[in-house]
Amino acid sequence: EVQLVQSGAEVKKPGDSLRISCKASGYLFHTYWIGWVRQVPGKGLQWMGIIYPGDSETRYSPSHQGQVTISVDRSISTAYLQWTSLRASDTAIYYCARHICPYGDDCYGDYWGPGSLVTVSS
Amino acid sequence: SYDLTQPPSVSVSPGQTASITCSGDALPRRLVYWYQQKPGQAPLLVMYKDTERPSGIPERFSGSDSGTTVTMTISGVQADDEADYYCQSSDISGKNVLFGGGTRLTVL
Numbered sequence: 001e002v003q004l005v006q007s008g009a010e011v012k013k014p015g016d017s018l019r020i021s022c023k024a025s026g027y028l029f030h031t032y033w034i035g036w037v038r039q040v041p042g043k044g045l046q047w048m049g050i051i052y053p054g055d056s057e058t059r060y061s062p063s064h065q066g067q068v069t070i071s072v073d074r075s076i077s078t079a080y081l082q083w084t085s086l087r088a089s090d091t092a093i094y095y096c097a098r099h100i101c102p103y104g105d106d107c108y109g110d111y112w113g114p115g116s117l118v119t120v121s122s
Numbered sequence: 123s124y125d126l127t128q129p130p131s132v133s134v135s136p137g138q139t140a141s142i143t144c145s146g147d148a149l150p151r152r153l154v155y156w157y158q159q160k161p162g163q164a165p166l167l168v169m170y171k172d173t174e175r176p177s178g179i180p181e182r183f184s185g186s187d188s189g190t191t192v193t194m195t196i197s198g199v200q201a202d203d204e205a206d207y208y209c210q211s212s213d214i215s216g217k218n219v220l221f222g223g224g225t226r227l228t229v230l
Contacts, residue, residue, distance in 0.1 A: 050219075105215075106216055
């Protein structure tokens with residue numbers, strides 16, 4: 001059974017750094033893309049980016065390129081989303097999702113984690 | 123920038139058919155996916171590659187495409203289908219993934 005277990009809720013101040021995690025199980029971690037989707041409470045979904053654990057190829061949405069870093073630790077089947085300097089506008093729920101990319105493109109999330117709420121407030 | 127357009131809301135009575143559209147200029151050349159999201163829950167994939175249903179998704183859910191508009195249809199709508207539905211696709215390059223704004227399905 002595919003499972004994605006995400007780290008818990010975080011409360012941070014503007015300017016803080018943060019790394020949230022997503023531990024995968026039930027499948028060969030290095031053979032599927034895994035990525036992150038953002039949702040401000042009450043708003044829509046925003047795709048942030050994905051990484052292929054097999055070779056660490058990473059794709060970011062244009063709006064998130066340079067704002068966050070997506071990484072993996074293959075030894076523990078875990079993906080990460082990292083900020084170096086949080087802003088209040090980063091307050092959102094962050095979902096990790098296993099992705100499939102048919103033909104190399106047109107990627108989609110077939111299994112999703114429960115989400116991690118990040119609150120950034122002074 | 124490229125956008126996917128969905129109606130903000132659709133309302134139907136139980137047993138009727140709900141159609142939710144997703145429009146975008148690149149859709150004739152890109153695949154579309156649909157997710158269902160209920161309050162407090164993560165999104166759930168309900169349609170992939172335009173018309174395919176994942177295991178466990180009822181046959182009531184179906185997909186079709188017509189040029190720049192793709193439609194997900196829910197036949198015989200049930201109260202449990204009440205949720206937000208998001209389409210997802212990519213821009214013309216296939217590399218940049220994006221979601222539509224979402225459609226709230228209300229079962230009257």
